Amino acid sequence: MANSSKISIVVVSGTLERLQMAAMMASVGAVSGNEVTVFLSMNALGHFRRGASAPAAEGAFGKLLVEKKAPGFKQLFQSAAELGDAKIHPCSMAVDVLGVQAADLEPWLGGPMGLTKFLSDAHGGQVWSF
Amino acid sequence: MAERTIIDARGSFCPGPLMELIARLKFGAVGDEFEVLSTDKGSASDIPEWIHKVGHELLDSREEAGVWHIALRKTK
Numbered sequence: 001m002a003n004s005s006k007i008s009i010v011v012v013s014g015t016l017e018r019l020q021m022a023a024m025m026a027s028v029g030a031v032s033g034n035e036v037t038v039f040l041s042m043n044a045l046g047h048f049r050r051g052a053s054a055p056a057a058e059g060a061f062g063k064l065l066v067e068k069k070a071p072g073f074k075q076l077f078q079s080a081a082e083l084g085d086a087k088i089h090p091c092s093m094a095v096d097v098l099g100v101q102a103a104d105l106e107p108w109l110g111g112p113m114g115l116t117k118f119l120s121d122a123h124g125g126q127v128w129s130f
Numbered sequence: 131m132a133e134r135t136i137i138d139a140r141g142s143f144c145p146g147p148l149m150e151l152i153a154r155l156k157f158g159a160v161g162d163e164f165e166v167l168s169t170d171k172g173s174a175s176d177i178p179e180w181i182h183k184v185g186h187e188l189l190d191s192r193e194e195a196g197v198w199h200i201a202l203r204k205t206k
Contacts, residue, residue, distance in 0.1 A: 024144070031149070
């Protein structure tokens with residue numbers, strides 16, 4: 001597809017606003033013909049457990065997102081994967097530290113990915129971090 | 131004239147209307163027409179931009195009483 005590129009997104013924050021913005025970029029990027037890879041680590045990963053509680057807002061805008069019923073960040077990430085073929089991977093280090101199994105995580109996530117592989121995939125493309 | 135599928139995304143914020151459109155487009159056939167209804171101003175400019183980038187045919191984009199109507203034909 002014309003104008004397509006590679007977009008790599010690192011998500012480490014567990015706040016609602018950052019998860020939301022990362023999900024928006026992943027979903028719109030993926031459905032616009034870009035090859036999107038998302039790497040979930042640190043405080044972000046726990047929010048991708050099945051049945052995890054909603055993340056806390058960082059500021060006033062996060063509260064507005066909830067009030068105005070903006071599309072949920074998980075729903076957007078799932079759309080990125082299902083409609084745009086985005087690859088969404090938990091960081092293998094974060095999986096180990098958190099002590100989670102694949103079955104504990106959302107089913108639309110890929111398997112744990114190491115940083116070496118992520119960095120090598122990200123080479124030459126856009127990299128965004130949240 | 132081709133039958134037009136209406137996607138009522140009123141009340142949803144960006145990128146909700148775009149995602150709803152794409153989810154429906156996926157199951158449509160080439161030549162099918164779709165019309166998104168959105169109250170989100172950002173989506174009103176972003177959806178035509180997406181249609182242009184991906185290469186579908188934008189048929190109409192207009193506002194009526196605070197609701198944007200964006201119509202397109204699936205081309206691939």
